[in-house]
Amino acid sequence: MATFGNLSDRLSATFKNLRGKGKLSPADVDGTVREIRRALLDADVNLEVVKAFTGRVRDRALGDEVSKALNPAQQVVQIVNDELITILGGQQRRLQFAKNPPTVIMLVGLQGAGKTTLAGKLAKWLASENHTPMLVAADLQRPNAVTQLQVVGAHAGVTVFAPEPGNGVGNPVRVAKDAIKYAKDKQHDIVIVDTAGRLGVDAELMRQAADIRKAVDPDEVLFVLDAMIGQDAVTTAKAFQDGVDFTGVVLSKLDGDARGGAALSVASVTGRPIIFASTGEGLDDFEPFHPDRMASRILDLGDILSLIEQA
Amino acid sequence: MASPWSLSGALRGMFSRKTIDEDTWTDLEDALISADFGPDITDAVIEELRASVERFRTTDPADLKRMLRETLEERLARLDPTLTLSNRPAVVLVVGVNGVGKTTTIGKFAKFLTTYGRTVVVGAADTFRAAAVEQLATWAERGGAQIVRPQQHGQDPASVAFQTVEKAQREGIEIVLIDTAGRLQTKSGLMDELSKIRRVIEKQAPIAEVLLVLDATTGQNGLNQAEAFIEHAGVTGLVLTKLDGSAKGGFVLAVQEKTGIPIKLVGQGEGIGDLTGFTPHVFVQNLVG
Ligand SMILES: Nc1nc2c(ncn2[C@@H]2O[C@H](COP(=O)(O)OP(=O)(O)OP(=O)(O)O)[C@@H](O)[C@H]2O)c(=O)[nH]1
Ligand SMILES: Nc1nc2c(ncn2[C@@H]2O[C@H](COP(=O)(O)OP(=O)(O)OP(=O)(O)O)[C@@H](O)[C@H]2O)c(=O)[nH]1
Ligand SMILES: [Mg+2]
Ligand SMILES: [Mg+2]
Numbered sequence A: 001m002a003t004f005g006n007l008s009d010r011l012s013a014t015f016k017n018l019r020g021k022g023k024l025s026p027a028d029v030d031g032t033v034r035e036i037r038r039a040l041l042d043a044d045v046n047l048e049v050v051k052a053f054t055g056r057v058r059d060r061a062l063g064d065e066v067s068k069a070l071n072p073a074q075q076v077v078q079i080v081n082d083e084l085i086t087i088l089g090g091q092q093r094r095l096q097f098a099k100n101p102p103t104v105i106m107l108v109g110l111q112g113a114g115k116t117t118l119a120g121k122l123a124k125w126l127a128s129e130n131h132t133p134m135l136v137a138a139d140l141q142r143p144n145a146v147t148q149l150q151v152v153g154a155h156a157g158v159t160v161f162a163p164e165p166g167n168g169v170g171n172p173v174r175v176a177k178d179a180i181k182y183a184k185d186k187q188h189d190i191v192i193v194d195t196a197g198r199l200g201v202d203a204e205l206m207r208q209a210a211d212i213r214k215a216v217d218p219d220e221v222l223f224v225l226d227a228m229i230g231q232d233a234v235t236t237a238k239a240f241q242d243g244v245d246f247t248g249v250v251l252s253k254l255d256g257d258a259r260g261g262a263a264l265s266v267a268s269v270t271g272r273p274i275i276f277a278s279t280g281e282g283l284d285d286f287e288p289f290h291p292d293r294m295a296s297r298i299l300d301l302g303d304i305l306s307l308i309e310q311a
Numbered sequence B: 001m002a003s004p005w006s007l008s009g010a011l012r013g014m015f016s017r018k019t020i021d022e023d024t025w026t027d028l029e030d031a032l033i034s035a036d037f038g039p040d041i042t043d044a045v046i047e048e049l050r051a052s053v054e055r056f057r058t059t060d061p062a063d064l065k066r067m068l069r070e071t072l073e074e075r076l077a078r079l080d081p082t083l084t085l086s087n088r089p090a091v092v093l094v095v096g097v098n099g100v101g102k103t104t105t106i107g108k109f110a111k112f113l114t115t116y117g118r119t120v121v122v123g124a125a126d127t128f129r130a131a132a133v134e135q136l137a138t139w140a141e142r143g144g145a146q147i148v149r150p151q152q153h154g155q156d157p158a159s160v161a162f163q164t165v166e167k168a169q170r171e172g173i174e175i176v177l178i179d180t181a182g183r184l185q186t187k188s189g190l191m192d193e194l195s196k197i198r199r200v201i202e203k204q205a206p207i208a209e210v211l212l213v214l215d216a217t218t219g220q221n222g223l224n225q226a227e228a229f230i231e232h233a234g235v236t237g238l239v240l241t242k243l244d245g246s247a248k249g250g251f252v253l254a255v256q257e258k259t260g261i262p263i264k265l266v267g268q269g270e271g272i273g274d275l276t277g278f279t280p281h282v283f284v285q286n287l288v289g
Helices: A007-018 A026-042 A047-061 A072-088 A115-128 A145-156 A172-185 A203-216 A232-243 A261-270 A291-298 A304-310 B008-016 B022-034 B038-055 B061-076 B102-115 B132-143 B157-171 B188-204 B221-233 B251-259 B280-288
Strands: A103-109 A133-138 A159-161 A190-195 A220-226 A248-252 A274-278 A286-288 B090-095 B120-125 B146-148 B175-180 B207-215 B237-241 B263-267 B275-277
Touching (some): A026 A047, A026 A072, A026 B038, A047 A072, A047 B022, A072 A261, A072 A291, A103 A115, A103 A203, A115 A145, A115 A190, A115 A220, A115 A248, A115 A274, A115 A286, A133 A145, A133 A172, A159 A172, A172 A190, A172 A203, A190 A203, A203 A232, A220 A232, A220 A274, A248 A261, A261 A274, B022 B038, B022 B061, B038 B251, B061 B280, B090 B102, B090 B157, B090 B221, B102 B120, B102 B175, B102 B207, B102 B237, B102 B263, B102 B275, B120 B157, B146 B157, B157 B188, B175 B188, B188 B207, B188 B221, B207 B221, B207 B251, B207 B263, B221 B251, B237 B251
Parallel strands (some): A103 A220, A133 A159, A133 A190, A220 A248, A248 A274, B090 B175, B090 B207, B120 B146, B237 B263
Antiparallel strands (some): A274 A286, B263 B275
């Protein structure tokens, strides 16, 4: 936040003192690492992840690559950036399609994360790529979730499979299973299953999600996570990994000013790639996830190159 | 399993040791950070507790635990959590970012009020999100409240709010709850829309409460949310939802302290009965154990 200046400012200040010093002392490095720790916590990166991360940065900063560098401070910034991008996934991963259609994509996550909206976004995009996606209303819990998906499906111009009214009526596992048969009959090559929001601590609902997964045997299970989430990201992600397991992550609401430390937490703890960034309420508002952009967003590094120049 | 929003799990190890040492402080710091209190409040609380431990010359972790409870409770209790709903009609505007639980909170709150014999009308001023009106209608029915819907999709939300207040005045309905579309605090056009809704209502009747709904899973962004909604919507109270999960919602302490706006309601589930008032003692008891 502005009152403390962003990490770029703080690191620049630290580096100013270092300038001209040929070598960084352990004390120099510790000061820098403290600033990085603080910035990561402000960005809501999980504490355990922060500890592991700063530990690695510290080790590398005290190692040969820095002491031999022309400009050691510059080298430290480079290390921070590299380590962030490594955790965030290095390169982008694309959506996995089935060899024998239909490709089944199941969406899971906490309440209000952005699953139903994402279902519409994926459907619209895939339809524009000449696929014939179908949406499945398997959230029979949240009031009018079925209506919401129908509206979203209409906006996306795709079929919505919604045999049950929801609001507590109907069995989502059965709906999901029937949906696959329906999709095969009607030759939809992609099936996107919207599920109810659930908490990591809700064992019963987590089992239901696992049952839906078993019923549809998805090619992708996408865990939709609100970019504003705090330290709980790791607990929740682990609960979903243990409960249903997911193949990829979608970070939603990145159109706001949340720094999105959750991206780092979840990628580091689950090892699952972040595939998409959701960036608005409109159906066109999403894009492939860019690890490098996310790295500088989390640390508020601004233009990393200009920072390196200063250092 | 420990109660889902309890710090006690994280603190158990530290309070089981015989004496307060540097590890105790590190553990305490970790526990507070992990509960989303944020680096600032965490530093402040620890500094305060270190001073207390010094002053009372104690080395007993049990004393520290009591002090932690007292400090947090004292900080949370500085503001008055009472809702003021004495105007007739008492108009309540509910605001917040996307998906935090505004519509659900309105449903629960309507039920709470009708149970106490109040008459309630809800206004569907979220004319934007898919099926938002239908969702609110379901909740209104469950909560025993009437509803004013937009006449067409995408109608100006301020005019829906206006019609809702008008109906309450005409029919002598005691409480008005206005649902608004979720909006991120960075979207200036949408924030201006909120100011407009507010202005339009205020021409008819004073607004009793503007409730900002905050999701307990939120991290430090909760502060940015509070600051922006206070500026544009004149927030008078906070609602903390989704406390039935594993998130602790510690950021609300920073929000309370930096903004001076009290937490007034707490949501702990998707059921209609899962809403309570905010009691610092209970909150801290659940947090610290
Ligand atoms: N600003 C913004 N809003 C979003 C984004 N994705 C979803 N939303 C909004 O967030 C709210 C919740 O989205 P939903 O798609 O209903 O979320 P969900 O995960 O299906 O919610 P439940 O079914 O209740 O668990 C809605 O107001 C959406 O318009 C996004 O990327 N940016
Ligand atoms: N577990 C839990 N879920 C909640 C709670 N409050 C709301 N929810 C769920 O969170 C999701 C979003 O709730 P809504 O009431 O639609 O949220 P909103 O703020 O109106 O959302 P938008 O209008 O899209 O911005 C739904 O799935 C709700 O059932 C709560 O206290 N606990
Ligand atoms: Mg949904
Ligand atoms: Mg709503």
